[in-house]
Amino acid sequence: MELENTLIDLLGIEIVELSEERAVATMPVDKRTHQPFGLLHGGASVALAETIASIGTFNLIDKEIEICVGLEINANHLKGKKDGVVKAIGTPLHRGKSTMVWDIKIVDEEDALICISRCTMAILKKR
Amino acid sequence: MELENTLIDLLGIEIVELSEERAVATMPVDKRTHQPFGLLHGGASVALAETIASIGTFNLIDKEIEICVGLEINANHLKGKKDGVVKAIGTPLHRGKSTMVWDIKIVDEEDALICISRCTMAILKKR
């Protein structure tokens, strides 16, 4: 998958692990992901979470005949962060034929929870 | 509020209206906000929605003694989009002393609904 010229690349998101069981990515906390008061923008966290769910689902579908799209995402922001790096760990809670549901935990360098998210992906047949 | 050196600036988000009744912003759909298949990244939509709720709430609080932070956000992605511009219209559904809840609708140039989001902001006393 080509990440150049995407939001994913722009935010500095890097996929560091991708398997049947989980997807993991990192994202820097700097001016690219800050809100006006110098803290991690909640929207950056959600963009990271949705990236994880999308790439994790894409990794599990039959790419010959299926595509996947994000249906719904939600997130609680639990802790502020000024700099450094966050890590997102995504786990498929449900692997159905037409939907997958992912749990995504975003943590800081000490594994403290920054954001908790859940994302519902739809799996559609290619036409 | 200084938007330079923030995610908001990076994504090309522009605040075009800000009042007691609503907050409106635009965001381009281009390589800055694309996912790998050239469509609007759902995470970009949510970043736009949370920006609207945050700036809309900040506009309504007593900035001498209060600050606001995002607690929760959710969104349904309803329609894909390849290029052009999206517009987000935020409306405060609830204006409480300790929380505000915003409804955010993101539409395309023909006012078709691209994404619907709801965001809960906490209002805290400065210490």
Add this chain to the structure above:
Amino acid sequence: MELENTLIDLLGIEIVELSEERAVATMPVDKRTHQPFGLLHGGASVALAETIASIGTFNLIDKEIEICVGLEINANHLKGKKDGVVKAIGTPLHRGKSTMVWDIKIVDEEDALICISRCTMAILKKR
């Protein structure tokens, strides 16, 4: 549709309007829907919201070949209520081939917002 011997009947929910454009139902606030402190239980509000989305979707699908199931629901509780009746007004925000998304507003007798909810329904082919 037979509502006897269901949660819907048990909570005293009554469907008062059902059309292509919206679904409306009422629910009493009494010991059937109270939490331990004598206020409307948030779970009762969500049960009302999901009932509206389900019946509203069922009304719009092709019942010969399709069924519908709830995928996701979310809700913000905005105002407490001790007694009387609440009314839920559901509107389809999105009518797709495989999903519908409903906005549900729950109001009191003076139309003040008690709860705001959004529900994603899946439409599946009968096998």
Add this chain to the structure above:
Amino acid sequence: MELENTLIDLLGIEIVELSEERAVATMPVDKRTHQPFGLLHGGASVALAETIASIGTFNLIDKEIEICVGLEINANHLKGKKDGVVKAIGTPLHRGKSTMVWDIKIVDEEDALICISRCTMAILKKR
């Protein structure tokens, strides 16, 4: 806490464990919690989830000076169920001064996931 004359009692919900680390409750799947097609009503699952988060939070606050109210709840329905009993296991993901966030997993007798929910509770000072 008195559960008689509440929704909790009406649905047959029983609290089976309550500690600093988690709250667990059971709920029967029968006519009290069915939707019209004889399956567990998604709204019953959410009522169970919100009950867990509320009672779990109430157990952790300083009841002399604090009260708690539900702010937001969301849930994905992952699997249907016709009869028997479901069990909900709630865990506090975040214990803040003004909010708590709970993860609630609802499982069947074989520990298969029926519903996954997250609930945000507000902690307020008594006046």
